[in-house]
Amino acid sequence: MSERTGDPNRFDGRVALVTGAARGIGARIAATLAVRGATVAQADVVEPDRWAADELSAPHSRHVVDVRSAASCADLVAAVLDRHGRLDLLVNNAGVVRRGPAATMSEQDFTDVLDVNLTGTFRMCRAAYPALRAGGGSVVNIGSTNGHIAVLDTLGYCVSKAGVMHMARVLALEWAPDRIRVNAVGPTIVPTDMTSDLRDDPDYLAAKLATIPLGRMAGEQDVANAVAFLLSDAAAMTTGQTVFVDGGVTIH
Template sequence: MPALPDSFRLDGRVALVTGASRGIGEAMARALADAGAHVVVTSRKQEAVDAVAASIREDGGQATGRALHVGHADELADAVAEIADAHGGLHVLVNNAATNPVYGPVEETDERAFDQIMGVNLKGPFLLAKAALPHLSKDGGSIVNVSSIGGVTPETGLGVYSVSKAALLSLTQVMAKEWGRHGVRANAVCPGLIQTDFSRALWDDEQTLGRFTRNLPAGRIGVPGDLAGLAVFLASDASAYCTGGVFTVDGGYLVA
């Protein structure tokens, strides 16, 4: 594999990735480390993030595990400050952690589930980005918010989840518009159906999977690694003129 152009390198930068113990978050964390960043791998369980961080280090990268529950709003500002102090700054924030405890018609989503979805998928990224802003603005930083194609067009059975991801797209563009003066860029990534544990119910049944992929231009569902290159692009100087963007990684689902 040829060396990455210098503009894609992240040497000397610190990246915080939420929901990084598996799936899309883990793939992004590994890619950022491959590009030279010191990656702070976060998720709810310390043992899970320690395992991913150790694996990244075994592969020659720099990584640290740090337990962080994005739904615990009162912990987020202190966590960001501790991470920035421990690693000499913070240059990239990837808001990937998400939840969806319900599947079905929106009228069957109770208030508790609504609050949980919005707390993790929207409020968490908002608070983390606010806490990260003073650190990101020192040298020019990048925020990557992982939304969903459900944020572009609502997905059946994922009503409130789709609403939370649509709001995250709007929040991303607000950040881009207001924080550009601080040298901070914000972009959103919208995955389609990616083969992760989070989406298992949507791809584990062959018949259901066949119906989904039949008219999909790519002819297959995605895998976490399909988002790795885009994460590096948006985190690095290669995307220096990209902010407020919405990047779909959906195999052509939205145009099918």
């Protein structure tokens, strides 16, 4: 529980690292964890002066990371430990998408998506493992409903998100003796820059919303709330699970 309040939903005294935190879902997750008491290290591939999100004030920090590089991931963890002294929580949110029919998709587009979304998540988990093991940590990978159901023209993205959700199960099993919990969150479509092209197509959006029983897109805060729950002591007996923040998409 929180070192200061005893509230299992709080993160006082803990340090969280969120990748892909320059904007969108990652920025909202970082802000949510900060509100709940965590010291947050935000990381993204773009330089901090190009971030869209409002900067969290000290003691929070901003870092540059390229999850396509094992050395960059290791350097990030070292920088967080140097700055904050510990690492308790990891959110693997960095991700990209390439759309197009599988038959005409280039190998480069396919492997680029896997390198960031899937292998990048592995690199960050591996780099963070020693620090997380030191105190018994918690990890959340950002998956997608696309990793559970088949979606046209997004082969690499679908496969990568299926992978990060299954990675959570495998790591949960391997790391349970180290008191590290690993879970995933799988959102449906969220109104972010990544989905702007889809949302600009009224026919697509109407068809997409028709598949969501609750009838709306997931908000960034919906996703952040689910991530915060899984990271927190309120979910102390939850590991290896994927929580779908999807308004019911995956139940039918």
